[in-house]
Amino acid sequence: MHTLERTGVAPVRAPRRTLAGAVALVAVVAVACAAWLFERPPAAAGAGAPAGEFSAARAWPHLEKIATGGPTPIGSPGGDRIRDYLLAQLTSLGLKPEVQTGVGARSFGSDISSGLAENVVAVIPGSASTGRVVLAAHYDSTTTTPGTSDDKASVAAILEIVRALKSTGQQPRNDLVILLSDGEEPGLIGAEAFAAHHPLAKDGGVVVNLEGPGNGAPSAIFNVTPGGTGLVRALSSMPHPVGESALIGAFRQSGFHTDLTTLEEHGFIGVDLGTAGGRAYYHHPRDTVENFDPAVLQMHGDNGLALTRAALAADLPAQRGAGDATFFSAFGVVFAYPGGFVAPLAALGVLAVLGLAVLARVRRAATLPQMGLATLAGVVPVALAYLLGDRVWQLLTTIQPGYAGMVFGEPYRPDLYRLALIALAVALVWGWYALLRRRLGTAALTVGSLAWLAVAGAALAGLMPGMSYYGAIPALAGGIAGIAAFLLEPARPHAALAVRAVAAAVGVVLLTVGARTFAAFGLAMGAVTVVLLVLAACSALPLLAEVTPGARGPRGRSRAALGPLTAAALVLVLIGGGLIHDRFDERHPRAAHLAYVLDTATGAASWITADDRPHPWAAALTPQTPGEWKLPLPNGMRPAHTGGAEAANLPAPEVRVLNRRQEGADTVTRVRVRSQRSAYQISLHADRPATGGVIQVAGRPGVPLPELESAPRPGAAWPFEAQFFAPPGDGVEFELRTKGAPRLVASDVTLGLDGLTGYRPRPADVDLSSSTGGLPTDSVTVVGRIQTP
Known part of the structure; x- marks a missing residue:
């Protein structure tokens, strides 16, 4: 010095x-x-790439088939079309896919999300299997997006990965289970149904889950399950390794979930691999094929294929280990230590x-x-x-x-x-x-x-x-x-x-x-x-x-x-x-949230928005800041702004109490909720917490109410809420165990605002607000009358 x-x-x-x-x-x-x-994606490989390699050009037609069009949420006709396409493609690859239709239910905070999902499942048997490798992605989208990156690009990548694996003519060491799940967006419903009920989920396994938190590069590891320290070694097999253990802790505390979340709870270990750039397009109406780069798909598919091959060749029990490894990548190299x-x-x-x-x-x-x-x-x-x-x-x-x-x-x-x-x-x-x-x-x-x-x-x-x-x-x-x-x-x-x-x-x-x-x-x-x-x-x-x-x-x-x-x-x-x-234009529009709520008990209707500072188009219908909001909405949502609306002639969901009995200090109530509007979603609310119960649809075994992640919101008027997505026409039965007989109220949600008095179509430069949970934008909610004990 x-x-x-x-x-x-x-x-x-x-x-x-x-x-x-x-x-x-x-x-x-x-x-x-x-x-x-070094984290930029490689050039997209052409259709003439070696058969055993991943090619974005070969995967791209799959993406165009399943991601062109509007949103395809669980239970939608568009989702059915994708399901049938996946079955046909897997069959053409020499597999025998099946559709697993089942009810899945899990809790998020103090609320329960459930639904009727249709998973596409196929198997490639191993030659000397030490366990099962599950290659997973979900084919549903939210109600607001075609879901190109989340998660249809991953689905298209899996079809190309399976083709590349089959092209070698060699049987893998371990069994490979292809899980293309339904209902991930509203609550990991398909993955829960698979993990809880499918025989292939018995004894757990190793999961390579492909996701899309954004529509841009890099394709990065953002989650490794605890106890899966052996999986960190597999990260070095990726041709474009990006990821670090620091992100895992942040992700696991962020409140975000993937299908791996629920599979982990059922004994699986695994990794989440996702496209991490372009966060603005997450759940966004412009998450389209036109806004997705083939080079990003190439990076995602290359990494997914490499991870899958590494897992298929590994001694799977040896991948489990106590503690967590620390790792980070730089210059295309993974640095890891215990x-x-x-x-x-x-x-x-x-x-x-x-x-x-x-x-x-x-x-x-x-x-x-x-x-x-x-x-x-x-x-x-x-x-x-x-x-x-x-x-x-x-x-x-x-x-x-x-x-x-x-x-x-x-x-x-x-x-x-x-x-x-x-x-x-x-x-x-x-x-x-x-x-x-x-x-x-x-x-x-x-x-x-x-x-x-x-x-x-x-x-x-x-x-x-x-x-x-x-x-x-x-x-x-x-x-x-x-x-x-x-x-x-x-x-x-x-x-x-x-x-x-x-x-x-x-x-x-x-x-x-x-x-x-x-x-x-x-x-x-x-x-x-x-x-x-x-x-x-x-x-x-x-x-x-x-x-x-x-x-x-x-x-x-x-x-x-x-x-x-x-x-x-x-x-x-x-x-x-x-x-x-970064100016707004036709390709990069503003967004606004707007929904309609009808209370059939009072005949009052409201326009509501979740936006703290609504766009003028939505603000014209929601000029007021609500005081006390008493109507129950999904996930305990409270609107940021409201406005009076003309009451539409819409039927409330039908609620029938089928049975009520006393078991010691507990009251057990069995109720059927049926939408009379072919709803996308129904919700049942109770004025007291449920300590147990069952969700059931006709012809299928009942699913126990999952244990809540957290206590109900303090002072909540309706401390119990269970949502059910893609409900069948004859309704859903809920059995609730409570202290005392509960008051009940049900609501149902349909998508689209056209035809409502006072509604003006969105301006060309105003898009749907990205889905974040709660009440989706451009939806109609009808709340029924309270059922008293």
Whole structure:
């Protein structure tokens, strides 16, 4: 370290040293960009690709067949058409597919989702099977989208994967079960019916589940079940490996689910592989074939085929293991280590930073108070990153109200906004350094920034072990590099700079790739993304120090502020550019939620919207902010805005109490609910929780009410809710065990608003709101009269 830096006075840097630092910084940025480029999809393989390989050109006609047209939710005629197509294609491949029709039911929070699903199931027997490999995807969509990426691209990929496997003429070692499930979107209904009732689900197995959280690259691993540590080794078999264990913890706490969720609960282990980019198109009306890239399908299919082949060749019982492995990918390589290494690695990161602090004190580059103050001050950029990152989407929706309709918090073209987040992180860390370096010195601030990485690694090792490497590895690399640089300087300054650059590259690559991973959750979840980017900038702080002018006096301070101010100005330029670039148009329309609710008990009807800031088209019908909302809606939904509507002549669902008996302190009530409108969905609500019961449709065995994930909402007027999708014409029977005789009310939901008095068709530039659960947009709900005990 330079003598002037030890006292905290900014040094006058030689032009050559500044130039060398700039070159090193550019090199680190180039390495990070290269890591991102490795996650881009390959070119789509043509129809003439080798028979044993995946070809997007061969899979594409399947995608066009099943994804062209409107939404195909469970029970829809479009879903029936896809089911029949899948049966024909699997038969043409020499398989004997079957349709498993069954009732599935599971809970989400305090609500129950159930329905009548039609799964397409086929088997390729193994030659010396050690168990079953389930290759899964779902063919239904939500009510708002044709579902090209979620999940019909995966279904098309599976047809091509099966063809590639069959083309070799060789029997796999393990049994392969193809599960093309129905009813995933409203509640994993088909997968639950398969896992609970199909003989092929007995004894569990290994699942390769293909999903579509977005319509863009990369195709990434976003979930590995606990206890499936052996599966992490299979990730290296993917030709385009992308994924990291940090995302798994976030996914499992996010409230999102896939078919693997319910299969895991029934004893399976497995992985979720999904297209992670293009979050704006998730459940969106524009998730069409035209908006899906064949290269993305190629990457998804390549990875899915490789994972399936690896599982088919493996000793499946050996894939199970206690604990969770930690892994991440970079430059097309999967780096993994056992969960038992997490705590030691975090401890090494802490020790490396402590060692650097001791050496800085011994060499008189920084005092203990300086390093202590620098560490305490390090909370500023991290806290600002979280606060500002959490406000980015709110700011954008204020400037551009149309973004409020993007319910997953992601615009159609987010790239410039993402670059703005990077510039924001650089501005925060560089500005923090420029303000404090004269008082605390570069050495102290370097120790302080690395200390936060070490603390993050140690804290995450206990809280979310799969994310600990975000802090532990950059802290370890930075601490070792700092110690090496002390030993190399001043005799070999360029070698010292090179060591710092290598350590910075480790942290920047790891943390920026992680930030890109978390960006898949959308700009509305930007807080975590910006924090990771700030930590990446902390890893590069020694290089930022090298390019910061060091002259004394007001002029020197002004020059030192030039870099941070430029980065801050770039934030504004990029946000402005994003607002100009990401304009709404015919291909990228605004969205709005609107639904109609009729209360047959009072004869009152309402227009409602779930949008906090509704589009003017919906706002014209929903001008009021509701006070107390008493009518039960799916998932306990409360409308954001309402408006009076003319009551339509629509029949309420028929509710018949078939039997009521007393069993000790419990009242057992059996009731049949039947829609008189051929509803997409019926719901039964009770004014007290059910401690048990059964759901049953005619001719099929009853399905026990699943145990609730959480207690009913405090103060809820209707604490019990069970939804049933694709109900048969003769209705559904519910048997409820409650404390005391319950009051009951049923509702049913149909899709489409045409014909209702007062309804005006959507403008051409206003699309359906993406489905998020609750009451779907463009739906009619009829609530029946309360059935008293």
